[in-house]
Amino acid sequence: MKRLKVLVCGTKFGSVYIGALKNMQDRFEIVGILCRGGERSRGIAAELGVPVFTSLEETEKAEIDLACVVVKSSIVGGKGTELAKYFLERGISVFQEQPVHYGDYAECVKTAMKNKCVYRMNCFYNNVPSVYEFIKTAQKLSENTAFMYLNAECSIQVFFPLVDIIGRVLGGFRPWKIDCLNADTEQSPFAVLTGSIKNTPVMISIKNEMDMLDPESTIPFLQRLTLGTVRGTLQLTDVHGEVLWTPVIHNELNNKSEAEMRSIRVQERIFPAPEMGLGDIMEKLWPKSMERGFMETYDAIVNGKDLSKEHQHCLFMCQLWKEIGTKIGGYHNVKLRCEKPISLMEEESEEL
8 A cells, every 4th residue: 555755734733634644654654844943843753753844945855745734824824825835836745724715726726737746625624523424414314305594603713614514514505695694893793694505595603703812712612503404403513512403393293193203302313422521632533533534635646536526615615705704804803712611510510
């Protein structure tokens, strides 16, 4: 089996990529870390036994099949897009962390085709187990059940991957028509949008605020979705939560026998929340979730898997994300941060 030589660019969220690659050593070999040269990054490289590169020129000495660009892209003020284009021009395949601007994505795809390599964007959350099962169940439902509506909510930091999830649930994006119902304020920080995506009515609520100096400490929740169908409601309680099914209350119940009514549960758990603590998310759950994305990337590089549908999905997603972002405007820069997480069950038991 061919092993791809991988360069990881960035070690903050890049540590999750590294965790996944360490689980897949039959297919991938980490050959270096591209970073600013900080102590943490050098420590990770030393643990892996690989060199640290602090400039693009230094990477030219290494044999690289795949560059994982886990650095902020140009649309959020980083150099990730510049790195992606540099490696693609060298004929090195790229797996880039979201978000990516529509124009940059299109250019990266063209550059990859020109230089006979692969470009993929990692939206990540669609492969977290609870989200993956929600999407899979929704797609199965769509085969014989009409959708009535989709409600979705998220914090602004994870709005881009929410759009990705919506497209996967509904089987696409076009046509779409979205309007903003309100102008969010500091007193009411939720931007609420309504309209339709692929002929399904949608309502999207975005908590449009963050602390610029510490953006990850102002994420009270990630993504939650509720898909209403003519037969019941499918709900994702959280990215790391449960997937639940609640059958509709219908007059047909009056015509069923008592045994038939009892066979239909009030609510069904389609997929449970993972049995782990918060501390296990980044070290165990997220690297494991990342493996599916790496397998798809491997298949594209080694086996020539066709990515045309994926590219079409991502281009429409980038367009819709930009359109909604324009409608809701910039986020509020706040200083209030979420406090240390607690276990409510432990708190209640201590009170007792």
